[in-house]
Amino acid sequence: MSQSSERLLEELHRVVAEAETLLRATADQAGEGTSELRSRVQATLDGARRSLTEVQHAAVDKARAAGRATDQYVHEKPWHAIGLAAGVGLLVGMLISRR
Template sequence: MARKTAKNAQEILMADFQALVLDTERLLEHSASLAGDQAEELRAQIKESLLKARETIEETKGSLQERGQAAVVAAEDYVQTNPWQSVGIAAGVGFLIGLLATRR
């Protein structure tokens, strides 16, 4: 469930950034030929896209911080509840990393 939510947030963020890039490219292409009201309208659209992208980034940042903190708390609780299993798991992971490192 968390992976789907993170993937969905990532897709939304990427779509917002793509829109931002497209708007910026349009501004650069048309900046020489636009004057007055047209330029102001395009700048307003770009500002709106920037604000939307910033809001999405802040929402995603907050969500990731909350989930990260929850993961840290869960890991600490598990280690405190099962210290020997945690040591065994850490040793196994270290052994596997050592095997992979020596193969290269």
């Protein structure tokens, strides 16, 4: 999972947590439609939490699959992997030396 995706998930988790805190803080307030609104917001937050968990699990599964595929490729073609790593290292070295 990319770093920006991780940050987005963390922010969404924080938003859900803050919204739940707000709901708890306003639990004693009564008024016309307040309890109905509170229950709808709670249902939305529960759905958002489930969706976030599913997205997080899917991202972890994809990362594991990518790791397994990379491991398998390196074991099947070690010289290709060494050549690729050397090429990337050479390219990074050339870019760094330009500055």
